[in-house]
Amino acid sequence: MKKLLLQMLFFFLSTCAFAQEKVEMADVMRSNGKIYTVVAVCLTILFGLIGYAIHLDRKISKMEKQQNG
Amino acid sequence: MQKNWWKILAILLPVYTIVAGFLLDVPRLPILNETIRNLYFHVCMWFGMMILYTVSFVYSIKYLRSSNLRHDIFASQFAMMGSFFGILGYLTGVLWVNVTWITDQHQSLGSVLKEPKLIGAAIGLLIYGAYFVLRGSFTDIDKKARVTAVYNIFAFALLFPCVWIIPRLVGSLHPGAPGSDSGNPALDRKDLDETMRLVFYPAVIGWTLLGTWLTTLNIRLELLKNKDIVS
Incomplete structure (x- = not known):
């Protein structure tokens, strides 16, 4: 019984110690809301690239139609 | 339009990856910190590479069975996009190594350069x-297609020991090696956080579809260029 209690205490203490270990994250960025800027920038680039792919897709479709028609 | 539903998916899934990948919560882990979000980008490049190379491998076998030059064009373009994804995966990996392997674990550049995963x-x-x-060294089209199809099968077979097996046998800093505490990161259900899986699996599908779309553009262009020899 005593052993079990000791074990439980040890387990509790170790989890406490783990919880107190602070891991640095980009919390400031998130609280300022500026992470949304990063998302917006990345999306702009992605949309630009996808728009280019759509443009190429249409161009090639037109060429295929010309060759077959 | 009905034939193009997967292209819409190829747009929506990467958009979802960027939005959810940056904004959803991730586990707070030492050393990794926020770079854990690279899982949605770096790891997806390698997954995409494997899928594209597998498609290329299948088309090489199909070419050898049919001698249809169409299959040769498919195989070469999928291999091209696979290599492109592989290079992107390598470059993003280099950036990630700089902040996680070198500074915090007392690793020097020398030990990183000896890293089996990078060499493999x-x-x-x-x-x-x-x-x-x-491919560039042949003038005869049929000979080129036949020899490079055989070579492509050889290259695909060698990819597995180089990238997946040897680094896991000899030990490596990369997750998945015997030294690290994870058996098979990303694929192991117990290993990957619940919310991260919500983004990671769609991300793999999304980036791969985007790669496939770009490959089909190249294939269609090649088919147009070689219209008189491809049936």
């Missing part, structure tokens, strides 16, 4: 590089 991945990509050199 580089060898794997170089083997595929030789595939394109080989």
Whole structure:
């Protein structure tokens, strides 16, 4: 019984110690809301690239139609 | 339009990856910190590479069975996009290594350069590089298609020991090696956080579809260029 209690205490203490270990994250960025800027920038680039792919897709479709028609 | 539903998916899934990948919560882990979000981008490049190379491998076998030049064009373009994804995966990996392996674990640049995963991945990509050199060195189209189809099968077979097996046998800093505490990161259900899986699996599908779309553009262009010899 005593052993079990000791074990439980040890387990509790170790989890406490783990919880107190602070891991640095980009919390400031998130609280300022500026992470949304990063998302917006990345999306702009992605949309630009996808728009280019759509443009190429249409161009090639037109060429295929010309060759077959 | 009905034939193009997967292209819409190829747009929506990467958009979802960027939005959810940056904004959803991730586990707070020492050393990794926010870079854990690279899982949605770096790891997806390698997954995409494997899928594209597998498609290329299948088309090479189909070419050898049918001698249809169409299949040769498919195989070479999928291998091209696979290598492109591999190079992107390698470059993003280099950036990630800089902040996680070198500074915090008392690793020097020397130990990182000896890293089996990096060497293996580089060898794997170089083997595929030789595939394109080989393609460029033939003047006879049929001979080129036949020899490079055989080489492509060889390259695909070598990719597995180089990238997946040897780094896991000899130990490596990369997750998945015997030294690290994870058996098979990303694929193991117990290993990957619940919310991260919500983004990671769609991300793999999304980036791969985007790669496939770009490959089909190249294929269609090649088919147009070689219209008189391809049936």
